[in-house]
Amino acid sequence: MANEKKPGVFTGPLWTNNPVVVQVLGICSALAVTTQMKPALVMGISLTCVLAFANVIISVLRNTIPNRIRIIVQLVVVAALVIIVNQILKAYVYDVSKALSVYVGLIITNCILMGRLEAFALGNKPFPALLDGLGNGLGYAMILFITATIRELFGSGTLFGYDVIARFVNEAGYDGYQNCGFFTMPAAALIILGCIIWYQRAKNPDLQDK
């Protein structure tokens, strides 16, 4: 990815260099938290915050961190931020925090975080690092949101918990729309992600494997 033409620090990760569908990072959480839209949205925002702050902090410290212990320093910073985010979620949106369970804590091990800290924050000034963190976080959040929308709409017939598909019930007692249980399974998230990647590669020929 180093020698291709540089997209904008902020806009690049949103689409042409998206962390999920181009770099294929952070897939596990994308499969796990996208059954419903609310947890997916919260997860996306949480990761964006953690990534932006961690990027800035590491970027500020970049000249004082000894090279040999940089991973430990990064982990300490990220872990502190994740704990703060986790506490805020528990305090204000407890039900979503329950739904996300361990996945908020697992932001620490999210590949996007480590990747951006290593590849960008350690070598750039704080402001570009902030933009980079926001861009990558929002790129991740966007893919999560799209996947969760499709999965919740077809899997449960709802959006944000509100019933959006008209369910008429005829006299014989048959439901008008039957939830497709397949979409609530992780396998469906993988297939939807695959379709997004398919669409994205089709739109960007320079991303296709030669």
Added chain:
Amino acid sequence: MKLNDYINEKIDPLFQKGGKYEKLWSVYDSFHTFLFVPRHTAARKGVQVHDSVDSKRVIMMVILALVPAALVGMWNVGYQHDLALGINDGWFMQFLYGLVAFLPKVVVSYVVGLGIEMTVACIKREEVAEGFLATGLLIPMIVPVNTPLWMIAVATAFSVIFAKEIFGGTGMNIFNPALITRAFLFFAYPKAMSGDEVFVRTGSALCNSPIEGTAVVDGFSGATPLAAVADGSFDPATYSTIDAFLGCIPGSIAETSTLAILLGACLLLLTRVASWRIMLSVFVGGAAMSAIIAAFSDNAPTVCQQLCFGGFAFAAVFMATDPVTGCRTNTGKFIYGLFIGVMAILIRMFNTGYPEGAMMAVLLGNACAPLIDYCVVKSNISKRAKRVNA
């Protein structure tokens, strides 16, 4: 002018390059090769042994082999319906009822599947591959009779797109598309795929709203023997093995009659369309596993019952033997078959969430087939290398 000449001289050019309907060439070609002999049976130069048996004709053999199972299955649909209502209007009416219930499913499966295949072929400007001819008939045969048509349409579309076209079409798929359809239905609409209400149609043949004035017998249950196994209420003495062998028990449309399936198996084996190695080893693996389980448990089905119940025989004869998704090496075929047989019985007996294990076992076997082949080839190479070095 004869019809044949008329088609060759007048219709053909319309679809060739530069013709009026050039874009529909794939569709035209698929019907042409389906109805006539293939255009090229041998190249002009060189000596070659080649006849007109192309894969369309091989697949026609599979379809012929499916006919007995389909016929008995259709009769059984009507028979179970009559049993549920407590009436008997003769075998012909029962067959007719089953036919009316079965045919729409076949039409839906073919229209949806072939529609997608032809669209993709037109986009890629390729010949329409013939694999779906068999798949399209298999799909309605392995679903419960109460499955709504739209579910079959959704599942068929899913499996043709995501299990077949994504991988490159016929001959490239790693999983059996018919089984993927069944698996999709099972996971997406579990209520419509198992339980004691889906396998017997109590309404009219075309739709499932109950018929007026024909009260269903009190306490009637259309539970399959495997459902009884799953909830632990199975007693081998109360279920007739002969009924299961002949095919008058509730079950998915064409999987109930082991006898009819074996007739189809004979045709497949005589014409060498299916591999006897896979078929035999699936039955051997299943029988061995059932014998072990029956030896340790009092209320487990006997070996004969295990092989006749549910979709085991159907999966062994028509699903496991699919040459595309199965093993290629001869040793591999034995391992693959044994694996499927053992796994089918294991899943059936020990995972109460999946009353029928044959579908899962074959899909698992499909996933392992390339690995089995790889190991067989590698071990053969190292064996021969040792001989050379010695």
